[in-house]
Amino acid sequence: MINLNGNLVGEEDAILSVFNRGFAYGDSVFETVRVINGKIRFWEDHYFRLMSSMRIMRMEIPASFSPEFLEEEIKNLIENNNLGNSPARVKLAIFREQGGFYRPTSREIGYTIIAEELENSFYLLNDDSYEVELFKDHYINSGILSSIKTNNRAVNVLGSIFASENGYKNCLLLNENKSVVEALNGNIFLVKDNVIKTPPISDGALNGITRKQLLKIIKQIPEYQLQETSISPFELQKADELFITNIVVGIQPVTKYRKKEYSAKVSGELLSKLNVKARLG
Known part of the structure; x- marks a missing residue:
């Protein structure tokens, strides 16, 4: 129905x-x-x-x-x-x-x-191979209109076709300033040492609900420093971890971008805390 x-x-x-x-x-x-x-x-x-x-x-x-x-x-x-x-x-x-x-x-x-x-009641950590690439054919415009979920998803559709044709699990989208904004189906987080970064809404990132919950969680963990700041493509190959968030999968760790391979230690830690919030929320 x-x-x-x-x-x-x-x-x-x-x-x-x-x-x-x-x-x-x-x-x-x-x-x-x-x-x-x-x-x-x-x-x-x-x-x-x-x-x-x-x-x-x-x-x-x-x-x-x-x-x-x-x-x-x-x-x-x-x-x-x-x-x-x-x-x-x-x-x-x-x-x-x-x-x-x-x-x-x-x-x-x-x-x-x-x-x-859905298959599972709560979020599970998917540690299967998950390789991503930049989608550079078209850009996300920075600004408030890109932060809402409209059904004008042409860039996401074209990016998903590019990913499928080239054997990638997902693609990362750029804005007109060549900053990394998000993935095809969710927000992006980058971990380097004890710093966790995610692009700000002003860059054109979707105002994701899981993103919002994770921002609250990370702020309560003293060993991590949270930064809402623009992410350059050059930072991707220097990061320790990269993960994608949305309301359906929770947290999806990225395992590989070009020659760089990532761990999923922080992803697993945050996912367990996200599940606790989901049970209460």
């Missing part, structure tokens, strides 16, 4: 118009959440990021879009898909209603919610 504007319909009946603005112009934002045993993890952070994204996109936020309403919509979908006792990934997409060309004739919005089962 799929939630289409508040109605639960079968997958074959979840139809959007070809004039849908999310399809036609990328006029859409989305949020991916992780649900464990019927509870949405880090729901408050997800909700406020979604509302912020809608405001940045100048969408009309319905009065009904309270945290309780959207949470109930997600839980109802989970139950109707028989996922109440299973880990699940849920995507909530919000789009402006059709009309106009580049300029919308309406600011009213529609939404869809889809859910699918």
Whole structure:
């Protein structure tokens, strides 16, 4: 079942118009959440990021879009898909209603919610080979628009094709200043000695929920120094560790970039702490 504007319909009946603005112009934002045993993890952070994204996109936020309403919509979908006792990934997409060309004739919005089962309830450390490369064909623009999750993901799509064609697990994206911004599917962290770096939102990095949780965790570990600062591609081959974060996998250690191979000591330590927060959140 799929939630289409508040109605639960079968997958074959979840139809959007070809004039849908999310399809036609990328006029859409989305949020991916992780649900464990019927509870949405880090729901408050997800909700406020979604509302912020809608405001940045100048969408009309319905009065009904309270945290309780959207949470109930997600839980109802989970139950109707028989996922109440299973880990699940849920995507909530919000789009402006059709009309106009580049300029919308309406600011009213529609939404869809889809859910699918996940394999594991909590995050596991994947220590399989995970090689990455820079994707340099196109760049992420620095600024606030790049920090929100819209469905205009052309750079990510092209980067994933490049990775697939060349045998890489992922690619790292650059902004117009040639700074490393993020991976194709998450934020990036770099470890060198006792310093942990991650690109700032102002560089064009996605304002990730897992990123936010890890920033809080790292700040509470006295032996590590946290820096939100631009990362040069030259730093990648000097780092001790490199890892990618998102709400679905938690932390994905990178094992190799070009001739440089990385450990996963800090990744494992942070993942265990992230799991604790996920259980509580």
